[in-house]
Amino acid sequence: xxxxxxxxxxLTVAYNYKPVLWDIDLEIPEGVLMAIVGPNGAGxxxxxxxxxxxxxxxxxxxxxxxxxxxxxxSLVAYVPQKGSVDWDFPTTALDVVMMGTYGSLGWIKxxxxxxxxxxxxALEKVGMLAFQSRQINQLSGxxxxxxxxxxxxxxxxxxxxxxxxxxxxxxxxEIAIINILKELRKANKTVIVVHHDLQTVPExxxxxxxxxxxxxxxxxxxxxxxxxxxxxxxxxxxxxxVQE
Amino acid sequence: xxxxxxxxxLIASIVAIACAIPGTFLVLRKMAMISxxxxxxxxxxxxxxFFITQDLNSPVLIILAALTGILTVVLxxxxxxxxxxxxxxxxxxxxxxxxxxxVILIAKNANDVHLDVDAVLLGExxxxxxxxxxxxxxxxGPKSLxxxxxxxxxxxxxxxxxFKELKISTFDAGLAASLGFSxxxxxxxxxxxxxxxxxxxxxxxxxxxxxxxxIAPAATAYLLTTDLxxxxxxxxxxxxxxxxxxxxxxxFLDASIAGSITTMLGVIFFLVxxxxxxxxxxxxxxxxxxxxxxxxxxxxxxHLKNHQEEEERHVNHLNEHINxxxxxxxxxVELAQKNNMIVIDNGVVSLTEKGEEFTSLAIDYIITxxxxxxxxxxxxxxxxxx
Numbered sequence: 123x124x125x126x127x128x129x130x131x132x133l134t135v136a137y138n139y140k141p142v143l144w145d146i147d148l149e150i151p152e153g154v155l156m157a158i159v160g161p162n163g164a165g166x167x168x169x170x171x172x173x174x175x176x177x178x179x180x181x182x183x184x185x186x187x188x189x190x191x192x193x194x195x196s197l198v199a200y201v202p203q204k205g206s207v208d209w210d211f212p213t214t215a216l217d218v219v220m221m222g223t224y225g226s227l228g229w230i231k232x233x234x235x236x237x238x239x240x241x242x243x244a245l246e247k248v249g250m251l252a253f254q255s256r257q258i259n260q261l262s263g264x265x266x267x268x269x270x271x272x273x274x275x276x277x278x279x280x281x282x283x284x285x286x287x288x289x290x291x292x293x294x295x296e297i298a299i300i301n302i303l304k305e306l307r308k309a310n311k312t313v314i315v316v317h318h319d320l321q322t323v324p325e326x327x328x329x330x331x332x333x334x335x336x337x338x339x340x341x342x343x344x345x346x347x348x349x350x351x352x353x354x355x356x357x358x359x360x361x362x363x364v365q366e
Numbered sequence: 367x368x369x370x371x372x373x374x375x376l377i378a379s380i381v382a383i384a385c386a387i388p389g390t391f392l393v394l395r396k397m398a399m400i401s402x403x404x405x406x407x408x409x410x411x412x413x414x415x416f417f418i419t420q421d422l423n424s425p426v427l428i429i430l431a432a433l434t435g436i437l438t439v440v441l442x443x444x445x446x447x448x449x450x451x452x453x454x455x456x457x458x459x460x461x462x463x464x465x466x467x468x469v470i471l472i473a474k475n476a477n478d479v480h481l482d483v484d485a486v487l488l489g490e491x492x493x494x495x496x497x498x499x500x501x502x503x504x505x506x507g508p509k510s511l512x513x514x515x516x517x518x519x520x521x522x523x524x525x526x527x528x529f530k531e532l533k534i535s536t537f538d539a540g541l542a543a544s545l546g547f548s549x550x551x552x553x554x555x556x557x558x559x560x561x562x563x564x565x566x567x568x569x570x571x572x573x574x575x576x577x578x579x580x581i582a583p584a585a586t587a588y589l590l591t592t593d594l595x596x597x598x599x600x601x602x603x604x605x606x607x608x609x610x611x612x613x614x615x616x617x618f619l620d621a622s623i624a625g626s627i628t629t630m631l632g633v634i635f636f637l638v639x640x641x642x643x644x645x646x647x648x649x650x651x652x653x654x655x656x657x658x659x660x661x662x663x664x665x666x667x668x669h670l671k672n673h674q675e676e677e678e679r680h681v682n683h684l685n686e687h688i689n690x691x692x693x694x695x696x697x698x699v700e701l702a703q704k705n706n707m708i709v710i711d712n713g714v715v716s717l718t719e720k721g722e723e724f725t726s727l728a729i730d731y732i733i734t735x736x737x738x739x740x741x742x743x744x745x746x747x748x749x750x751x752x
Binding site for chain 2 (some may be wrong): 138171175176194195198200202206207210212213214218221224225227228229230232233248273292311
């Protein structure tokens with residue numbers, strides 16, 4: 123039996139007492155590359171943020187390998203939406219990647235040569251080594267996304283959460299990113315991605331969760347990625363016809 | 367210079383440094399208006415503290431006033447969270463109310479003491495050296511210098527200890543939270559330091575100048591650097607420059623010191639805004655013009671590369687083929703010639719070897735955006751300077 127990497131029990135999250143996630147039960151097995159799909163306002167980002175303790179749920183609980191998140195931080199890496207930060211911030215690509223090491227350093231302690239070295243390695247993995255000293259607003263959207271990915275890689279986590287990593291990136295970057303994600307899965311890491319492009323779900327992912335305020339379905343792409351679940355999630359008659 | 371002149375400049379400089387540090391983070395967090403709110407709404411705290419202690423420099427007063435500063439932030443956030451009004455409106459609601467409570471308290475109760483609204487708004491820097499701190503019979507300096515000096519030391523210790531935490535929570539609060547650096551703790555820590563600094567600086571420079579000292583030097587530094595540490599250093603340098611030059615401006619004009627310092631900070635910002643090497647107005651206009659010419663040059667070279675037919679490459683027909691005005695095509699042709707990228711033979715323009723190479727490299731660069739390929743072209747051409 124495979125381990126359960128992330129377990130969500132009866133999770134309800136509300137903004138100003140208006141629920142955006144209703145009673146979510148979810149088990150994510152170790153080693154899957156999972157897409158979370160659903161329409162705008164379905165609570166996809168909210169689900170990730172609640173798992174990571176960034177948002178406080180109204181009810182329910184989350185465990186990472188059987189323990190609460192705040193005991194398991196070092197096992198988890200997070201890539202927020204690119205638009206959630208100010209890219210005019212006075213800092214360089216390398217410095218942003220170094221931020222991935224802050225978690226293992228803890229409070230007060232500063233990053234040193236060891237942290238710099240792993241940041242440079244991560245930059246190389248995403249093909250951005252040449253841009254290490256660039257001011258971050260001098261990078262293209264795809265390059266910024268790669269920097270974010272490198273920052274998550276530096277954390278050397280067991281579980282990766284990514285909020286729309288393919289948003290506004292060019293095709294080359296999209297392929298580069300998905301290849302890295304597939305490598306992570308090969309290394310038995312668990313990768314959870316908020317995803318918008320339904321066409322690429324069967325090609326990129328092996329696991330999928332349909333979400334629209336409530337959980338519609340979760341499981342292997344080959345079993346549950348079908349018109350029925352898509353229709354239930356998006357509310358319109360869907361014909362993706364991805365199955366042969 | 368008399369010793370009190372030196373002391374005034376020293377107080378102004380230390381206040382400037384103490385303000386520039388939290389100010390840099392406020393500017394980066396887009397919270398400049400919060401410092402305005404804090405600087406006004408600490409007034410009731412100061413007044414109540416003054417009634418209790420009868421001493422403008424008492425630590426109790428500083429703590430009470432800092433607490434009103436934090437109360438401001440809490441109230442603004444609370445009102446904003448209801449979703450009924452936006453942040454700027456919430457700020458505009460909270461601080462005038464708190465400030466006016468302070469004004470009423472002064473008017474009702476403090477007619478006979480050294481505390482009036484003018485002093486609160488503009489400070490009494492000129493009188494600062496007269497109020498001495500005397501411990502065990504020895505004069506250790508002006509009270510306001512001792513107070514703001516202690517606040518500065520504390521600020522620097524906190525800055526060095528929590529630099530990494532401040533940086534990550536300012537740049538990416540979501541990541542900070544997921545890594546266990548509570549953005550709320552850091553946010554309120556910064557608000558506390560800002561409030562304490564404001565109170566400490568208040569007596570010397572007044573509510574309005576505190577805002578200027580927090581925001582103007584940081585905003586000026588922001589135009590000059592892409593590195594957070596350097597931004598902090600530059601903000602400090604601009605703050606101190608403004609403080610000292612402002613003091614001398616006041617000296618020669620025989621005018622308010624606080625007002626002159628604020629004026630100088632404005633002048634410094636304006637100069638940097640115009641002349642900053644990459645973000646300044648003049649640099650931007652110049653760069654845009656250069657880029658326009660260079661894009662034209664590239665378009666022109668590409669046209670030559672793509673067309674072997676002579677009539678497409680004849681000097682007299684260039685205008686109609688690339689659809690440019692005469693003046694512009696003349697500049698472009700001259701620029702290309704100057705760089706040995708084209709030769710004109712019998713009125714027919716051809717690419718030189720250098721021109722061929724440059725064109726393909728440039729196209730490659732635009733497609734791949736890889737730096738190594740065009741490293742040597744960077745000095746000549748703006749287009750490639752990223």
